[in-house]
Amino acid sequence: MDRGPGLSVRLKLTLSYAGFLVVAGALLLAAVWVFLLRGSNSLYVPDLSDFLRVFDPRSFGPAVFVPAAILVLAFLLVFGLVGGWILAGRMLAPLTRIADATRMAADGTLSHRIRLPGRRDEFRELADSFDTMLAQLEAHVAEQQRFAANASHELRTPLAITRTLLDVANDDPNRDTGELLDRLRVVNGRAIELTEALLLLSRADQRSFTREHVDLSLLAEEAAETLLPLAEKRGITLDVSGSITPLVGSQALLLQMTTNLVHNAIVHNLPDGGAVSVATTSSRGSVVLAVANTGDRLAPELVSTLTEPFQRGSERIHSDQAGVGLGLAIVKSIVRAHDGHLTLTSRPTGGLTVAVHLPGPVPHGAV
Known part of the structure; x- marks a missing residue:
């Protein structure tokens, strides 16, 4: 007011x-x-x-x-x-x-x-x-309630599929067990992936990690090198540039953050001939990681919801790299745990630009 x-x-x-x-x-x-x-x-x-x-x-x-x-x-x-x-x-x-x-x-x-x-x-x-505190607290509680409901739903899905497969195998003893085991392995892997993502999200929210000196540009190169086979498989050009960007934080969490951003940029892209650019810059007291990709045009109201847990685009549901819907939610939590902020901007030509702004290291002798 x-x-x-x-x-x-x-x-x-x-x-x-x-x-x-x-x-x-x-x-x-x-x-x-x-x-x-x-x-x-x-x-x-x-x-x-x-x-x-x-x-x-x-x-x-x-x-x-x-x-x-x-x-x-x-x-x-x-x-x-x-x-x-x-x-x-x-x-x-x-x-x-x-x-x-x-x-x-x-x-x-x-x-x-x-x-x-x-x-x-x-x-x-x-x-x-x-009043402002109450509004933020109410929004946070509502977000946690939605998260708990979505997490319960996501965890229930692989468990329900597993029970169905076991019931089918029990009703048909002559069924090929090799096919059943392969499907159970896939479902179990998805449940494990979801559980690990939830644990990582909780760890980032609680800030229970050790801080150390990290070069964000090296983490960007490592993430790009790891995901290069996926980009080549999809016919996507992956470009990494930038200068040394030192900061203080968790190397494991920051690497996970960078990997999630690059992975999302590759998966949510054009079917063929797309591009992903990863750039790191450093200015006075802050470092910036920007990941941009080509793709379909995104409405502003959709962009504002992408960092919420379990939010997926329609094309993501049928993707072979569907994930668990926590990629950007984990990124947001890691950025918040490092006292930074995240901005998502829809590109006029299609695609998305995600910029991570993090505080740089405190100079020696500064108070």
Whole structure:
């Protein structure tokens, strides 16, 4: 929510209490002017009977002024406590709404928002920040729920196929076991691949890895060399370029990230005559890995969902290199674990450009 500038809470409280004290002082000075200027300059210590004489309109002088001043001060004290309590309550009322929203969030209600009205001050900024946090947390929980549902579905598929094959073999003892074993091996391999991908994704999300100095350009060359036979099989030109790009991170995870990007670029490409380019660059405090490929034109709304787990294009389902639908999701998690960010851009001529931006190594002697 965009707000205009406003007075800070501290300044509001200062002005409120200062104004209240000015009013109280004015009342005190008025009392002094009324009583002291008409009385004696000598010091007078009242006794109990003087307090009773305050209410006698015929009495006047120090014997009346001093008890009257004490009564005025007592009145100002009570008035100040009550007025200060009311003013502080009005000033701090937004905290009640924030506390209520916090309790609702603690009970699991993440859809509630504070939406504190008024101009921007400390309380409004706190409420807006809390609303933003709730929105991000709600989106994260929804993403995790979708991920759990999709993972359960993906894991159930090979298990269901395995049970079907075993039931068929049990009903037909004369069936060729060699064919059955081959199909079971394929299904089992897919289940293992999916499980390993889920473990890798969890490892990246938890950031449970050792950081070391890595040259991202060497990892790009290694990934391209590993996937070169696949590119040649599909008739795709694979080009790698770039300078030394040092950074600090997990070599295993960064290699997996690079391999996933190059593999996706090869698989999601033209049937023949396509191209994939891998480039690494280094600038002030950051390194960039860009992987671009040819292919069909992609709608922007489709591009924005490609990094979600188990998201596949229609052509990917029937591909011989279908994978498990976690390639870009793993890339996104690895990039996030290394404090970087990922951008996907649809190319006007068809295909996709994926750019990974990662922080470079901290120079020696820098704080």
